[in-house]
Amino acid sequence: MLAVDSFTPENTSNLLKRVCDRVGFDPVEAALLRHQTNAVYRLASDPAIIKIARPDYSIEEIQRTVDLTRWLTRMGFPTLPLMDIEQPIIIDGHAVTIWPYLPQSRPIGTHELADPLLALHGLQSPPIALEPFDAVAAIRYSLEAETLLAPEDHEFLSGRCNDLEVDLESVHFSTTPRLIHGDPQHGNALIGKSGIVLCDWDSIALGYPEWDLITIEIHSRRFSHPEQDYREFCRIYGRDIRDFDGYPVLRDLRELRMITTNARKSPPGSRSAHEVQERVAQLRRGEGDAAWSIL
The missing domain is CATH 3.30.200.20 (Phosphorylase Kinase; domain 1)
Structure with missing residues (x-):
């Protein structure tokens, strides 16, 4: 192996x-x-x-x-x-x-993710044992395994994780845990014969739908998808996660997970490693809305 x-x-x-x-x-x-x-x-x-x-x-x-x-x-x-x-x-x-293989003729718009995601969140629990969604544990796993970051950056991200874990305790979710995709975004959907289909279920878990919604918002904002398209997503789904009291905490945790996961997976000197290091630098500079390059 x-x-x-x-x-x-x-x-x-x-x-x-x-x-x-x-x-x-x-x-x-x-x-x-x-x-x-x-x-x-x-x-x-x-x-x-x-x-x-x-x-x-x-x-x-x-x-x-x-x-x-x-x-x-x-x-x-x-x-x-x-x-x-x-x-x-x-x-x-x-x-x-x-x-x-499904040939794709065009990019998928953010709003096209709303209907399948809403349907997913309405499903019954499957007869399959699933892990609970745990953003903090995933971040710590990646930090323990990564070999890319400078020691001071590693310490900075670890401290940020600790602070956000405390903040998460005060977040009150609006529903009970249910089936969530774990990483819903434009790259994990395809145009099928009858419409949009979701794919890439490696992160599926039992968790709060807010975790899926925050992922959509981050991908739309960080990867420069049109704001109007995101607003249309919110209209179809029936909710804008930015109105949720816990939005800042979930946003910061989800972005931290994206950074640390890619730090764990990126070979030193690669394009993805450079992107991770730039994201950490932006985070340290407080550039919360800076554009990211997709990995």
Whole structure:
């Protein structure tokens, strides 16, 4: 099994070939789409996407994603289904999943995420054991594992996490915990034959819908999506998270999690590492609305 620091495109391309050999696909000229949370390849000869999980994702976590996706599909929820192959596929301890490729003709607007997200928050709890959403624990896990940040930046982010954990105790949520996506955003949705479908369920959890709503708001603001489009999202969903008393705390925690997660995953010297370091510098300068580059 590859270690975290050897989870590189050169090594995952070899894993891709072995996956294709096992299921009868052709890996020639496969395109690498992403190499952050997962190694994501699009095959040239078959309409398929192959996702190879990072070494710090357990087989049990990917099995949960598979089971949850199949349950959502049975429920008729608008999700990208898995391909009809026994999954996950295990190659040298790495969990691999295979999905249909949906060609995309245009970017997805923020407002198009409202209906599927509202439907998700209205679902019953699935017959699958899910972890409770815990932003603080996720931040601390990433801080413990990262090797990118300067010591003073690491200490700054750790102290900020401690302060926000205290602030979170005073936040009063409006609903009981329920099924949430965990990372709903433009890059985790696709245009399907019948409309928008959600995908990338690796962060699914039981939690408060406010965590999903704050993620939408941050992605819209930080990645320069039109403000009018975000206001339309709020109209369709029926709520603007910026009106929530706990908005500043949830915003700061979610942004801190985005920074620390990418610090853990970004190789030193990479474009993503530079972006993480710039985000930390902005945070230290108090630039709360500075634009970020997508990773």
